[in-house]
Amino acid sequence: MAAGSSVESVSVDDLSVSDLIRLNRQTLYALRERGVIRTLSQPQGEWAETLVKLAYGGELAPKSEKGYDVIAPDGTRLQVKARALDYPRIRSNITSAIRSWEFDKMVVVLLDLSDLSVAKAAELSLETVHDNARHRSHVNGSVLIPNEALMSQGIDVTEQLQAATRKL
Secondary structure, eight states: OOTTOOGGGOOOTTOOHHHHHHHHHHHHHHHHHTTSOSSSSOSHHHHHHHHHHHHHTOEEOOTTOSSOSEEOTTOOEEEEEEEEEOTTOOTTOOOOOBOOOOOSEEEEEEEETTTOOEEEEEEEEHHHHHHHOEEEGGGTEEEOOOOHHHHTTSEEOHHHHHHHHHHO
């Protein structure tokens, strides 16, 4: 595709399942080569980490770091939790498990299911995360329900993450 072209002009309707899987893998490889993601797993989490890194002007934590994902310029350790969902219908969705509390703040990023655009993002204090987390023994950790009540307890950083998206 030429520079400035739109993905809206690409149709995947006639592609087989095998072709779609191959296209997905090729896309993940291209995103990794461009430094947007670091692994070939599904991109929601790493996409959100990259946006937080850009929005905060920070650095990604080492891949092996279990407690946080981004280090802000002031040294603040940010844990990033992302959900791709049909926003605002988010009542039944939960974040991935929190198994380590070695972070200073958490940025919860809600992504639109259709295109992974940032629908809503909030920076939550560690205290807010502790107060709202629910322990789930079957995942050996705690989870959050990223509903309006939770998101309104933090600092809205939606515009900053949307601006970071436009930089890429």
